[in-house]
Amino acid sequence: MPPEPTTASSSAIAATADDPGRRSHYAEFYGDAPTPAEPYGLVLGNCQAESLRIVLDSEGASWIRVPAVFELTADDLPHLRRLLAGAAFVVSQPIRDGYRDLPIGTAQLREAAPRAVFATVPSIRFAGLHPAHLILRDPGFVHGDPPLVPYHDLRVLAEAVGAEGLPARPSAATVRAIAELSREELRAREERARTDVIVSDLFDAPAFDLMRTINHPGNPVLRETGTRLLRALGLPGEARDPGRPLLASVEAPREAAVIEVFGIDAEPVEHWTVEGRALGVAEVREAHLAWYAERPDLVEYAWLRARPTVELWHGVS
Template sequence: MTTSDLPTVMVIGNCQADVYRDLLRSSGEVGVVDVRPVYEMTAADIPSLHADLARTDVLIVQPVRDDYRDLPLGHSQLAAQLPPSATIVLVPVLRYAGLHPYQVLIRPPRDRSLVPPIAPYHDLRAIVAAATGDRAVLEASPNAEQATAAARESVEALRVREQAHGTLVASDLLDGVPRWHTINHPDRRTLATVFDRILDRLPAGLLTDPPRIGDREPLGATRAPVEPAVECALGLPAGEPAPSRADLSRADLSRAAATGARSGEWLVDGSPVPSSAIIDAHLDWYSATPGVVDEGMRRHAARIEMLGLR
């Protein structure tokens, strides 16, 4: 059987979708259509995208609102271009802030491609410090009530999104406090389970030997530290560091508990970077990049209040 004779699969979404796409491509039993992420698409991409969809047997897609960026890129709009016999698998965008309650993503409306230096995640303590000039907030650490509330809110938000869009269910996987690397980079166990649920939605017999993630961490190149106060509040095993902090000594862990946001190490593309260096770089970037702090304060006002930062 040639590649052109294989059933065709298209996967559209973020970095999590990239993992599912790469797994399917490795199977050899389906042809995977390469498409750009929707946030990179322009009007010039639409004709070829529609032509590919018309020949697609399975569309695996994360929810996208209709007329996203004034283009017909909503998941329902894409599904309308499929053959009548095609299978659609709607997969939720996974977010979990339980381990990293201060970590957020911010997309300024004037330029949604703007990301801070070193690590593309914002710390709400740095956002509030930049907004108010109060650098003491950088030393904040969540109490048990704040940490557990942030975790519960994160799980409930995913459940609401699943129900609103009719996606397959993944929120139950967060109840066990999985050791994610960042708020949107799940660990391999979470990704493997979601991929198994995707496989369950595929036409019978499409894959006779489904691929597996194995022992690798597909999204583990960048890992944020987990604060001891959070580990304690969530009832994680005492003295068991998260994978992102595996190189830290017990003395490092003690200092991290005492100094909050400006302690600990990230792994960024596999290299250790002190949290304090990232926060300092972000504060400088906020000063030079208007609009980001205001958008962060507006968009994440409820979480800022929940965590007692204002």
């Protein structure tokens, strides 16, 4: 499976190797800054990979910033091969062979890094704290993400498709069922990919500091995942706290039903936060409904894909 594409801060960097901003951002990757003399490592995957690189920057290895795999181009391959050939450590999320028609699948990366201690870690998704939210993309990603926030709200999608009877507030049983389903899906991905690091147990007691959105882990999850990676790689110490929130460009609302079910010490939040700006749920709803109105084929496809979650909202009482 490829990592899930997301709106990462690094995705704003132009995806061409001759772009000055990109070359400056990834100076060691492009050879514009010296490769560390000490043993170095690489973390490859989606936007979570860069945050893991940051927390892994500890004693025993230097970790080089590399583009997210969904940003890599054929022109980047010589630079990637050079670094893989000399890497002492490589961390990779599960990536299928030939992802985006490039030889950057996890097995292919392993072959290209013969000297490296290699560890795999799952892409982290957990919907238990945000049971109405979905990431749904049409085949070929023709339509892109909805405006303002790249997440679909099941209730807004139901409104767009003309479905009736979907509760505005999930029941306690629905919240629990979605959380358990999400944990089971993460466990299944870990088992299927036989990842060296397991993270699904981190969501046994859901709390908002664990996930900012359904696919953006908070610092506690990233740090514990990083510490488990260090152990898997045979490196000393623990993952570090960077002193700032990671993957914090988007934060989802916090629903009262979730707070009550899990006994979380928090107040409901009825807005999104995007790059520090509050966006009301009503504002996002209106923008998404207008966007859906121009894309009836996407609405039909998204509603079909959302059926398992819809059934939990309807069928669990």
